[in-house]
Amino acid sequence: MSNVSIGDIPTVEHPGWGRSVGLVQAQSVTFEQPFITDSGAIIHAPWTLAYETYGQLNAEHSNAILICHALSGDAHAAGKHQLADTKYGWCEPFIGPGRAFDTERYFVICSNILGGCSGSTGPASLHPHTGTAWGSRFPVLTINDLVRAQALLLDRLGIKQLLAVAGGSLGGMQALQWARTYGERVRGVIALATTARSSALTIALNATGRQAITNDPHWHGGDYYTGTPPAAGLATARRIGHISYLSEAALAAKFDRQWQEYPGPRWSHSAEFAVESYLEYQGRAFVQRFDANTYLIITRAMDYFDLSAEAGGLQAAFAHTQAQFFVASWSSDWLYPPSEAVQIVAAAEAAGRPTVYYAFESDRGHDSFLLNDDQLTPPLTEWLEELTLNATSL
Numbered sequence: 001m002s003n004v005s006i007g008d009i010p011t012v013e014h015p016g017w018g019r020s021v022g023l024v025q026a027q028s029v030t031f032e033q034p035f036i037t038d039s040g041a042i043i044h045a046p047w048t049l050a051y052e053t054y055g056q057l058n059a060e061h062s063n064a065i066l067i068c069h070a071l072s073g074d075a076h077a078a079g080k081h082q083l084a085d086t087k088y089g090w091c092e093p094f095i096g097p098g099r100a101f102d103t104e105r106y107f108v109i110c111s112n113i114l115g116g117c118s119g120s121t122g123p124a125s126l127h128p129h130t131g132t133a134w135g136s137r138f139p140v141l142t143i144n145d146l147v148r149a150q151a152l153l154l155d156r157l158g159i160k161q162l163l164a165v166a167g168g169s170l171g172g173m174q175a176l177q178w179a180r181t182y183g184e185r186v187r188g189v190i191a192l193a194t195t196a197r198s199s200a201l202t203i204a205l206n207a208t209g210r211q212a213i214t215n216d217p218h219w220h221g222g223d224y225y226t227g228t229p230p231a232a233g234l235a236t237a238r239r240i241g242h243i244s245y246l247s248e249a250a251l252a253a254k255f256d257r258q259w260q261e262y263p264g265p266r267w268s269h270s271a272e273f274a275v276e277s278y279l280e281y282q283g284r285a286f287v288q289r290f291d292a293n294t295y296l297i298i299t300r301a302m303d304y305f306d307l308s309a310e311a312g313g314l315q316a317a318f319a320h321t322q323a324q325f326f327v328a329s330w331s332s333d334w335l336y337p338p339s340e341a342v343q344i345v346a347a348a349e350a351a352g353r354p355t356v357y358y359a360f361e362s363d364r365g366h367d368s369f370l371l372n373d374d375q376l377t378p379p380l381t382e383w384l385e386e387l388t389l390n391a392t393s394l
Helices: 143-157 170-181 200-214 231-245 248-254 274-287 292-304 307-311 338-350 365-371 373-393
Strands: 027-031 047-054 064-068 107-111 164-168 188-192 324-330 355-360
Touching (some): 027 143, 064 170, 164 170, 188 373, 200 231, 231 274, 324 373
Parallel strands (some): 188 324
Antiparallel strands (some): 047 107
């Protein structure tokens, strides 16, 4: 892989970077034309995408970076909506002045995907013809559908070309799809802890989570919005998914065999171990902010994702893009292991695209791409600076 640079990974003593963007405002755009999905189904107008922006778009409109969120994410990537908020956006360590996505240099955009449940049109939204929730009528989507909707958002914002598109996990799938579908609009692709083709393992995990939802007696075929939602099923799906985001080492270090309350067994089937209580908490918290039908739609889109089949080979998927690639994997990520990143790197190199690859060591599992900003920030910052210089010189 002659075009692939596997550089020395910078080390730092202090993981803090720059500062926060501060208070931010949720935004949305509504489209008045129907959206035709890859399956041929129609999302009738009007339909909406929620988004947030950070930094300023330059006069040339050449400094825009699109951040794509993972399964449980949304448009709120950085900062806070109110001072009283207890949490920052999901990508907070990487977005802001002096951070990898430096908002004094770049105009950063993050949208809640089509089919989402945080401001974008999805199954919980009202159908424009009936005034009731879409529910079971909302169509199954593909990753390409999500990307085509994002492209329409960028058109509305007056952005013809992206400096870069970035994402981890599901977000990385979207970034790679951008290279395939809109290769002429993207100068850089940042693919973190992701794959170009969902494996049997990830399909199996997603299917098990979906079955937990559809077996919940409150699911009602997806039409539960006037009654009790399938909270138990969604919570179980979240627990299954959350386990896949961690690693054995991370679970052992945090919980091992610790008891939750009593120093020994209570001879019951309730949560007695600390790890059980942790997963129960994750499930409870998730159902407060997420929609079960959205979970079904997103995970099925991930299952369908296979750039190699779509393009007649993974190399062919990148044959018509001008993008440079930044690819990163983490050693303990068993959901999207380093071997899948290597396949992306090999295909991008074979297509003649300048590519750098970082194989990071971490015991934090799949979530390393969000947690290990001390590893990722230095090389990503340097790569974006070089990408900007190259784009300016064209």
